Amino acid sequence: MVVSRGDCSIRAFKYAPSGLEISDDLIARTKETVNALSKEELMKELQNTVKQLDFSKKMIHxxxxxxxxxxxxxxxxxxxxxxxxxxxxxxxxxxxxxxxxxxxxxxxxxxxxxxxxxxxxxxxxxxxRMEDTEEKGYQLENCSILLEQTLSLLSYRLTESNIQVRQHLAPGLPPVLMNPNQIKQVFLNILSNAADALKPCKTKWIDIRALRDGRFLKIVISDSGPGILPEILHKIFEPFFTMKPTGKGTGLGLSISQNIIKMHGGNLECRSSPGKGASFEISLPLSAKGKSHEKKNTGH
Ligand SMILES: Nc1ncnc2c1ncn2[C@@H]1O[C@H](COP(=O)(O)OP(=O)(O)OP(=O)(O)O)[C@@H](O)[C@H]1O
Ligand SMILES: [Mg+2]
Missing domain, CATH: 1.10.287 (Helix Hairpins)
Structure with a gap:
């Protein structure tokens, strides 16, 4: 059903995404509200609703x-x-x-x-226990060393599967204040997922880039795998979301990784289109936590 007013129209669905039927009464009241509002007021209402939906999603998480x-x-x-x-x-x-x-x-x-x-x-x-361990075990670490250690943990699997790993690490990258075990876990989760995704592929490579981007250190891990369908892409960071067969994946790897990076004040995102591989971008702040750490150490 389309509810219109002047240059503005909205489509009202008879069923909510959950499958619940929306009553005729509610649709009629929505129509009245739309009729009573100016275009600007209507836009504001819609923006508020989107914010509320976003909040509900966070609460569910x-x-x-x-x-x-x-x-x-x-x-x-x-x-x-x-x-x-x-x-x-x-x-x-x-x-x-x-x-x-x-x-x-x-x-x-x-x-x-x-x-x-x-x-x-x-x-x-x-x-x-992610929140309990916040700020514990933080130290200044060099990401390239951690990447090296993670790759050596995976070396047997990567060589056996014929996966070529290319590294492009900008010279002189500054260290980051972090919990190195947690960051290694993030690298391990992303690299293991890439290795899993590459199994059925003919061309198998993983590309690791690290560079400084303003106040952030960026690490981008891309692969030549099958990529991720757009309808799945927004779910991959949800706890327990997995496309792997029962017993092979718990669906916690990326969710844990995103929590770890958020706790470090950074961001973890994925870009992908089917057939064109997947690319995971980790951003870690170079300054914020570093400053508080320096203060603690120098006593100023
Ligand atoms: N590089 C990738 N290429 C294609 N799909 C990927 C890639 N990385 C992750 N995915 C998809 O995201 C899903 C969720 O990944 P996540 O690491 O959270 O869980 P998992 O690997 O299934 O299980 P585990 O908890 O053992 O890590 C995977 O099941 C897979 O479908
Ligand atoms: Mg995984």
Whole structure:
């Protein structure tokens, strides 16, 4: 239905995106409101509504996060001890089994799966405790060294999959005040996603650029993968959003990464179009936190 007034018209939908039917009464009242408002007032109303929608989205995100927090505190507590117990038993059996024994690879598989459960639990824990660790463990670090360390962690996987990594790091980049473990986790999440996306591709490269952009250090990680559909692009930073098969992804990698970068006063964005790869841009402030750190150190 289109509600018009002079040079202004809006389309009123019979159904909300949630699927709920919008009553005729509400549509009639909307029509009356539109008729009573000037074009400028109507624009203001619309802008306010958009702001409210934005706020609601943020609230839903916060609610999801606090739900994750409660859930993980319980899960981590209940699961960690028995998991460590199972890991110890399996490793004990492995120590007492010759490698050529046909049961050895089965034990190895069991060990790998327990370690995967363990890493899932610690992912969830770091996600829910993100705010507690704010400002803890900050130090001045050089991003190029962290990138190097992350690439060496992934080197086996990258070489095995024939992925070419190109680095273009501007010379003399200043260090950034950061929690290096958290920033390494961000690099690892983005690079692992790129490696996953490149699996079915013929041309496989990951391009890493780092440069200074005013008060920010920018790190752009691009790949020659299949890219991300526009209808999915806005969801990839949501907790638990994954396109990977069950058991392969938790959908927390990018959500954790975005939280980490936001806590550093920076920004993490993704640009992509299908067939043209994906590009993740990390911006980290060079000054803000650096200044408070210098003050603490010098006592001024
Ligand atoms: N470089 C990329 N190319 C294509 N799609 C990507 C890329 N990076 C992320 N995605 C998409 O974004 C989704 C969310 O990524 P995210 O890292 O948050 O979760 P995940 O990789 O599915 O699981 P995990 O929690 O194990 O990281 C992925 O499932 C994938 O569909
Ligand atoms: Mg991931």
């Amino acid at each position: 916060l609610e999801k996060m606090s739900a994750v927090g409660l859930l993980t505190a319980g899960i981590a507590h209940e699961l960690n001890n028995p998991m460590m117990g199972i890991l110890n038993y399996v490793q004990y059996c492995m120590e007492h089994t010759p490698r050529e024994d046909k049961r050895y690879p089965v034990m190895k598989d069991a060990e790998r799966e327990i370690l995967r459960c363990n890493s899932l639990v610690s992912d969830l824990v770091s996600y829910s």
